[in-house]
Amino acid sequence: MLRIDGLSAGYGPVGVLHDLTLEARAAQITCIMGRNGAGKSTLMKCIMGLVPASRGSITLDGVALHSLPAHRVPGHGVAYVPQGRRLFGPLTVAENLQIGLMTRNMGDETRDRVLDLFPRLRERLDQVAATLSGGEQQMLAIGRALCLEPKVLLLDEPTEGLQPSMIALIRDVVLRLKETGVATILVEQRPDAVLQLADRVVFMANGTVADCSERADLSPDAPQFMAYVGV
Amino acid sequence: MKVWILHVAVLLALLVLLLVLPAYHATNLARIMVLAVFAIGYNLAFGYTGLLSLGHALFFAAGVYGAALPVTYLGFAQLPALIAGLVAGAVMAGLTGLLALRTAGVSFMIVTLMFAQAGYLSLLYFGEVTGGDEGLVLPGAAGLIPGLSADAARTTIAYGLFALALIASLLLVRGRFGRTMVAMRENEERSRMLGYNPFAVKLAALVLSGLFAGASGAAYALLFGYAGASFATIQYSILPMLWVLMGGAGTVLGPLIGTAAMFYLVDIAGSYTTATLLFVGVALVLLILFAPRGILGTIRERWLPWLP
Numbered sequence: 001m002l003r004i005d006g007l008s009a010g011y012g013p014v015g016v017l018h019d020l021t022l023e024a025r026a027a028q029i030t031c032i033m034g035r036n037g038a039g040k041s042t043l044m045k046c047i048m049g050l051v052p053a054s055r056g057s058i059t060l061d062g063v064a065l066h067s068l069p070a071h072r073v074p075g076h077g078v079a080y081v082p083q084g085r086r087l088f089g090p091l092t093v094a095e096n097l098q099i100g101l102m103t104r105n106m107g108d109e110t111r112d113r114v115l116d117l118f119p120r121l122r123e124r125l126d127q128v129a130a131t132l133s134g135g136e137q138q139m140l141a142i143g144r145a146l147c148l149e150p151k152v153l154l155l156d157e158p159t160e161g162l163q164p165s166m167i168a169l170i171r172d173v174v175l176r177l178k179e180t181g182v183a184t185i186l187v188e189q190r191p192d193a194v195l196q197l198a199d200r201v202v203f204m205a206n207g208t209v210a211d212c213s214e215r216a217d218l219s220p221d222a223p224q225f226m227a228y229v230g231v
Numbered sequence: 232m233k234v235w236i237l238h239v240a241v242l243l244a245l246l247v248l249l250l251v252l253p254a255y256h257a258t259n260l261a262r263i264m265v266l267a268v269f270a271i272g273y274n275l276a277f278g279y280t281g282l283l284s285l286g287h288a289l290f291f292a293a294g295v296y297g298a299a300l301p302v303t304y305l306g307f308a309q310l311p312a313l314i315a316g317l318v319a320g321a322v323m324a325g326l327t328g329l330l331a332l333r334t335a336g337v338s339f340m341i342v343t344l345m346f347a348q349a350g351y352l353s354l355l356y357f358g359e360v361t362g363g364d365e366g367l368v369l370p371g372a373a374g375l376i377p378g379l380s381a382d383a384a385r386t387t388i389a390y391g392l393f394a395l396a397l398i399a400s401l402l403l404v405r406g407r408f409g410r411t412m413v414a415m416r417e418n419e420e421r422s423r424m425l426g427y428n429p430f431a432v433k434l435a436a437l438v439l440s441g442l443f444a445g446a447s448g449a450a451y452a453l454l455f456g457y458a459g460a461s462f463a464t465i466q467y468s469i470l471p472m473l474w475v476l477m478g479g480a481g482t483v484l485g486p487l488i489g490t491a492a493m494f495y496l497v498d499i500a501g502s503y504t505t506a507t508l509l510f511v512g513v514a515l516v517l518l519i520l521f522a523p524r525g526i527l528g529t530i531r532e533r534w535l536p537w538l539p
Contacts, residue, residue, distance in 0.1 A: 048424055050420065050423070050424070069428070070423045070424070071423045071426055071427055071428040071429070072426070073426075074424065074425055074426035075426050080424050082421075082424070086418055086420075086421045088413060088414045088417045088418065088421070089417060090413060090417065090481075091410060091413055091414070091417075095410050095413075098407070098410060099410055099411065099414050099422075099425060099427075100425060102407055102410075102411070103425050103426035103427070104426070128536070144425070148425070148426070
């Protein structure tokens, strides 16, 4: 599925990712953990082509994503929900979803599937996105990404700042997506969430993979959490 | 449905006004409608796509001369000349966009301004062909529609052009591409993450904007019988921005309202003083203080959220 080999990247002369190797498999949730500045969000942006790779490769089913311009990456089935949601505020829920659908020419079937995952959005189709609650905005951000029918879904701290009921709902959606075969890369800072959701946990430090563990090998008091996340 | 009812009602109201207004105001309204087409074009770039251009005078002048030169030197009839004018506006916008869209924000404003200034200076430089400051006198509206007087033909064509432009812009902004333009305005990086090429979307929006500006310029030259280099001055880049700001950027009817309001503000102020821009300035300050989203933008925000 998605394979990252020896990836180095950064912002101008400042290197952030160094010789990073990682794999995301279909129907698996790969959680990325690490302290602030470890390079988690940069890794996401690099997969999307928003930060160019200076070395190494990113391939999806044999397609070299690292050599594509950023706007062509989603067309290959990679969807990204960044931190901060970033909706198109003046557009309605329906219009936000439509923009997602148009990318890969998806139709009503896809839209209905997304609305089945988030029934709350169905009730608010004509509501302007900027007026939604924080949780609803996050649902819409994820829903819009799912309108691409992605093979790989990148989620950057999707439950940050949300109330517990909303967190539970979003976690449930992530698990349901896994059942449909989506390879999910989830940046998450809470060990409880990681232990509930992950198949594998990748700990990042100083822009590279410091440790990669199967979920079954981790417990709430595993030393990796203290060593790489500080909790 | 109510969106369509509103816009058809506005078009009917304009038709009634054209029939009942005295000749002076009917001619004013024809001029407003032609210029509103220019404002509609500017609104597509600025209001919907977020491209703050200071170079639209170039696209308007491309329309003016794209129609006037073939009429003067090649003996074109009025309709082919109008089409030549709108094509010239679109082509000029495309050429400008290919270079100017490599920049953004203030740089984009400056680059588009430079293009327009270069266009203006070129019109002066080639004054033997373009007429320069003195311009070219065209046949005008007489005989454009057999059986109608010049005034009647002018108002009929102005109305038809405006109606077409209004409906086209409504269809455009409510369609798929319209949503893409708004997405680009709101968050370019997010749009790119969703698979849209910002350069291509913005270029297409600018070309469409140039098409409207070119149509307006061509109609203005053909209906009022004059083409001059003054249409390429910076004033004609700033005017559509003011009309759109006053009417409401990112609203379909805002350009008409803004153009009409500004036209009559200058017209009425002009009967008291030559310092009409002072009144325009005061009006804009008041607008920014009390209705920063423009007339229709404020109405939409406070009372009618369904307005497109």
